[in-house]
Amino acid sequence: MNDMHLFEKTLSEEEIYDGVVVKLWKDQVELENGEKTVREVVRHPGGVCVLPLDRDGNVYMVKQFRYPFKTVLMEIPAGKKEPGEEPIDCGIRELGEEIGAKAERVTFIGKLYPTVAYDTEIIWMYLAEGLSFSGGQHLDPEEFVDVVKMPFEEAYRMAMNDEIPDAKTQLALLRAKAIIEGRGK
Amino acid sequence: MNDMHLFEKTLSEEEIYDGVVVKLWKDQVELENGEKTVREVVRHPGGVCVLPLDRDGNVYMVKQFRYPFKTVLMEIPAGKKEPGEEPIDCGIRELGEEIGAKAERVTFIGKLYPTVAYDTEIIWMYLAEGLSFSGGQHLDPEEFVDVVKMPFEEAYRMAMNDEIPDAKTQLALLRAKAIIEGRGK
Numbered sequence: 001m002n003d004m005h006l007f008e009k010t011l012s013e014e015e016i017y018d019g020v021v022v023k024l025w026k027d028q029v030e031l032e033n034g035e036k037t038v039r040e041v042v043r044h045p046g047g048v049c050v051l052p053l054d055r056d057g058n059v060y061m062v063k064q065f066r067y068p069f070k071t072v073l074m075e076i077p078a079g080k081k082e083p084g085e086e087p088i089d090c091g092i093r094e095l096g097e098e099i100g101a102k103a104e105r106v107t108f109i110g111k112l113y114p115t116v117a118y119d120t121e122i123i124w125m126y127l128a129e130g131l132s133f134s135g136g137q138h139l140d141p142e143e144f145v146d147v148v149k150m151p152f153e154e155a156y157r158m159a160m161n162d163e164i165p166d167a168k169t170q171l172a173l174l175r176a177k178a179i180i181e182g183r184g185k
Numbered sequence: 186m187n188d189m190h191l192f193e194k195t196l197s198e199e200e201i202y203d204g205v206v207v208k209l210w211k212d213q214v215e216l217e218n219g220e221k222t223v224r225e226v227v228r229h230p231g232g233v234c235v236l237p238l239d240r241d242g243n244v245y246m247v248k249q250f251r252y253p254f255k256t257v258l259m260e261i262p263a264g265k266k267e268p269g270e271e272p273i274d275c276g277i278r279e280l281g282e283e284i285g286a287k288a289e290r291v292t293f294i295g296k297l298y299p300t301v302a303y304d305t306e307i308i309w310m311y312l313a314e315g316l317s318f319s320g321g322q323h324l325d326p327e328e329f330v331d332v333v334k335m336p337f338e339e340a341y342r343m344a345m346n347d348e349i350p351d352a353k354t355q356l357a358l359l360r361a362k363a364i365i366e367g368r369g370k
Contacts, residue, residue, distance in 0.1 A: 003257040006250040006329055017201050017209060021303050022225040024202060024209055029252065032329045039252040040207040042227060042304075065191040067214065067224040068305040069298065072188040110345070112352040113254065114299035118206050119227075120253040121300065122350070144191055144217045160295070160363060165307075167297040167352045174359040178345060 005032055008039070016040075021080075044121035048090040049078035051109075051172040052101055054131045059155045060099045061169065062145035074148060074158075075166045076173075078123070087124035095128055099147050100137045104130025109175045114167055125172045127179070152176075190217055193224070201225075206265075229306035233275040234263035236294075236357040237286055239316045244340045245284045246354070247330035259333060259343075260351045261358075263308070272309035280313055284332050285322045289315025294360045299352055310357045312364065337361075 011028040023043040030036055052060040059076070066073045077098035081090045088106060095101050107127045114121055139145065152173075158164050159173045196213040208228040215221055237245040244261070251258045262283035266275045273291060280286050292312045299306055324330065337358075343349050344358045 003248060003250075003331070006248065006257050006331065008250050008252055016204075019201075019211065019225045020223055022209060022227065024207060026204065027252070031327060035327065037327050038205055040204045041253050042207065063188060063191065065188075065193050066298075066301045067193055067212070068226050068301065068303060072191050073298070073301055075301065110347050110355075111350055112355060113251075113258070113350045114352045115304065115306065116251045116253065116258055116260065116351050118253060119300065119304070142216060142220065142222050146188070146191065160360065162295050165296055165298045166301050167299045167356065170295075170297060171352065171356055171359070174356070174363070175345065178359070 008032075011036065040118055042115075042119040042121070044080075044119060045083065046081045046087075046120075046122045046124070047078055048081060048087050048094060048124045048126065049076050049168040049172055050091040050095050050106070050126045050128050051076045051176050052095060052099060052103065052128045052131055053152060053176070057152050058149050059152050059173075060101065060131075061148045061150075061155065062098050063148055064143075064145045073166055074164050075169045078168060088126065091124070091126040091128070096135060097138055097140070098145060099133075100135050101128070101131045101133050102135075103128035109172065109179060112168065112171055123168050125168065125175065127172070127176050152180075193217075196221065225303055227300075227304040227306070229265075229304060230268065231266045231272075231305075231307045231309070232263055233266060233272050233279060233309045233311065234261050234353040234357055235276040235280050235291070235311045235313050236261045236361050237280060237284060237288070237313045237316055238337060238361070242337050243334050244337050244358075245286065245316075246333045246335075246340065247283050248333055249328075249330045258351055259349050260354045263353060273311065276309070276311040276313070281320060282323055282325070283330060284318075285320050286313070286316045286318050287320075288313035289317075292364075294357065294364060297353060297356055308353050310353065310360065312357070312361050337365075
């Protein structure tokens with residue numbers, strides 16, 4: 001079926017707020033039925049997350065205070081892409097910065113659109129294997145995280161049990177499990 | 186390990202924008218090291234998504250134009266919670282509105298925080314089984330969607346193959362697969 005009839009036509013764009021992390025735009029659009037409405041859009045440069053898996057089957061995550069939820073969440077290393085940066089390079093950089101690791105193999109395992117209704121953010125997911133630790137963490141000045149190491153199966157169980165609510169971390173764990181099990185077949 | 190040292194202290198809150206979908210706040214906070222910084226937060230009432238699975242093993246999704254990506258995406262039925270609405274009631278409502286279905290069993294299969302760095306949104310996920318169709322769609326006036334029916338395994342394959350980038354849809358499909366396979370054991 002052709003989807004063109006669902007498309008919305010942009011009539012105007014207005015920048016509402018240009019912040020440190022969030023850029024907000026308010027556009028006027030024309031719908032399928034000719035009616036006009038407003039679309040509010042958070043513009044985001046995109047991000048990358050990396051699931052680090054060592055030779056003994058352990059994963060590494062970081063505990064970080066997440067202000068919107070006023071609590072500490074467990075997540076795999078992740079960060080915003082720099083302008084012009086390739087997703088895989090961003091993943092390798094975050095792996096070094098957040099847990100001080102280098103990887104022999106970094107495999108793309110999928111991408112996700114976290115908030116399709118009002119946010120342009122895309123997150124690329126990678127699996128990092130063959131880890132070595134030498135450099136130590138080197139975080140951004142305003143970044144504070146604690147590194148946690150645990151068996152992959154324990155992290156997967158926590159994700160399925162709603163103890164890891166972060167979407168990118170859940171998805172990377174579930175996808176990695178399917179991919180790793182698929183290799184054994 | 187105690188996480189309290191990671192907590193940030195709110196010093197002030199300022200509303201930047203109060204829109205139709207997006208409400209944006211800009212808070213001043215104090216970090217672990219005593220430095221002050223800004224946290225921009227999109228405040229969202231939360232949402233619900235429902236994976237409809239019929240007796241023949243087919244799932245139902247909707248194709249919808251998603252303005253931030255200027256394209257049509259395939260997603261399971263979903264929507265914003267009304268004030269005071271329970272997540273499961275929102276799921277049952279969206280199932281009726283978007284695909285015109287009622288379900289004999291609606292099972293909670295997990296929740297996700299799509300955008301932990303700057304957005305309060307939480308999405309509750311449900312699996313709806315024992316479907317009956319009688320009422321037809323009754324969409325919001327500004328909502329246009331096409332319903333798509335396909336075998337569960339085909340939808341799962343599309344999610345793993347990056348043909349369904351929406352985070353909630355991917356996660357619901359991957360979680361449902363693990364849950365359904367677990368029942369057979």
